[in-house]
Amino acid sequence: MTEINSAATLTQDGDVAIITLNSPPVNALSAKVREGLFEGFKAAIASPAKSIVLICEGRTFIAGADITEFGGAMAGPSLFDVQAMMENAPKPVIAAIHGTALGGGLEVALCAHYRVAVPSARVGLPEVALGLLPGAGGTQRLPRIVGVEAALDMVTSGRHVPAKQALAMGLVDELAQEGKLKEAAVAFANKAVAEGKPLVKVRENNARLEAAKGHPEIFADFRKANARKFRGFAAPEANIKCIEAAVNSATFEDGLKAERKLFGELMGGAQSAAQRYYFFAERQANKIPDVPDDTPIRPIKKVGIIGAGTMGGGIAMNFANVGIAVVIVEQEQAPLDRGLATIRNNYERSRTAKPEETEQRVALITGSLSMEEAFKDVDLVIEAVFERMDVKKSIFERLDAICKPGAILATNTSGLNIDETASVTKRPQDVIGLHFFSPANVMKLLEIVRADHTAKDVIATSMKLAKQIGKIAVLVGVTPGFVGNRILGQRQREAQKLVMEGAMPWDIDRVLYDFGFPMGPFAMSDLAGLDIGWVKETSHGETIRDVLCEADRRGQKTGAGYYDYDENRNARPSAFTEKVIHDFIVKTGANPRKISDEEILERCIYPMINEGAKILEEGKAIRPSDVDLVWVNGYGWPVYRGGPMHYGDQVGPEKVLAKMREFQATMGDAFKPSALLEKLVADGKKFSDIKA
């Protein structure tokens, strides 16, 4: 065995040279790995071996470029040098893939002459999720193998293609038996030599591109079909342009040039910076400073849920999806039956599961009218009833009496004080908040709320469980509305105030939509229903909402709310609403004024950043990036703007502070700058300088 460097070794198995990479955790293409590959291939080519296998140790094949290197100067051989060395090798090169061959990893594998993979492997070009495009020839080689349509899908979705599908697409040449990858790759290499198989250079394979030449409609149709999904993002369009360049360029090299140019533009832009930041934010969130990785986990085999409404049912589906049994308790048979029927209906409609899987999942969810009966053996109970402290307390008293020792008692409250709920039990260490977002079977975010006495293993178990059910979990502290709703409160307040100063709901919605939110607050209210929490009997036209509801404008469901709706639910600004607003303003004795889009944005967004800073200052979130995760995954903050705290850094904390001071001077202490924001600016720092 020859050690090439600390990341690569070269061994020989008969006539086959084997280059093995070992650079934990994911064999990313750091300078060391590139050097190992470059020198390894040089040595293997010079050796008497007749063929070369590239394989990785650890959990995965190369998972891509080393993202931590981005933005800095690249040392050592470039990826292009490595690829040229592989592609031009005078003997067969076989990439042996397990785990994931992603991004630069797949781009390296595409420079091998052949690829062998185990069935559990997945391949893909996920750069788009980092606001990038495959910058090492991926956009030029991929369509040469899979064709233009499949390439467009892969580069713009970033999806990981399972090995079996990759085989059918021609991305992989042979599947190996699980656990026997090296043997299979060596056998393939020997066979390639024995049979004199050609040294396939993907770059020379133009047949699939020829088929797409003269068909610009392929791209036009693809853009049109995905316009909504790609709105606001720069990377999908740049990826499409690269595939277009593959088809339309005179040579492979010309296509590569186009790819390199667009890659450079994306890499230098704010969107990719935000999306790369987001990548690490997701991973950071799992790290809880005082809850070490080796904290014991409580086994969760059966979950109890109180409440068969939309929330309870959605929560139940998460667990059934991963094979965990659930029992839902309701007070009466009719709502229980309705809830269970809705769950079945949701499964059948969503079509994400095959019919037999739907049956298995539905079978895992049972119902009961008795907490005493249903909850005596559950490992976790989640209460999902309506938001009243007295109700929550009486439930927790009963749970304390019923549940076995060590069971986790969770509440799905969206803002009530969990310390107070925990105080009625004799086991506050077992009480935690699990704040799901509606629809709970779809939304990615889970705010895990740590109360004063919550035990560390309860936190560790909840974080792990969240991962198991596919959620992005963020640990937060007890504070009214927790992190998400507390920050939302700022935006809602300003949106309402702006209306009373003369901005129309559709002006505010447009500004926030253009910023990148899926919809603005007023369109959102119309969608949810203006009458949530509105009581007809006690409504006396005291607010704009009262008047709208009294006029039976209760949102989309009644064909009118803040907006008018046509029969296809397309919204139009409403003269009725405009008059209601105008009358209210006149009543207050104020004069409506013209409000600029800039002011709308700053008034809605900067107080959110400021509130995030207050939350951090109070220790209710561990780090700024956790606040951002909440807003990206729970409230539609565009990921290409990172989240409120990252955006605050992009705008500049000094600018946010200056505006908050200006607003405070004219509009009062709702705009009082947080002490943390003041300190950051005084120290010349940014939110990203705050480390947990």
Ligand code: 3HC
């Ligand atoms: N660069 C640097 N670090 C990386 C990395 C990468 N490409 N991929 C993963 N890591 C790190 C993570 O930050 C994490 O570090 P931590 O333990 O300190 O938090 C560690 O590796 C493990 O990662 P995960 O927690 O995500 O492990 P999983 O097993 O859940 O997932 C994975 C593994 C599927 C490979 C996932 O990490 C992943 O999707 N990685 C990114 C893949 C990617 O985007 N590749 C393209 C990169 S851009 C590129 O290649 C440009 C090229 O075209 C030129």
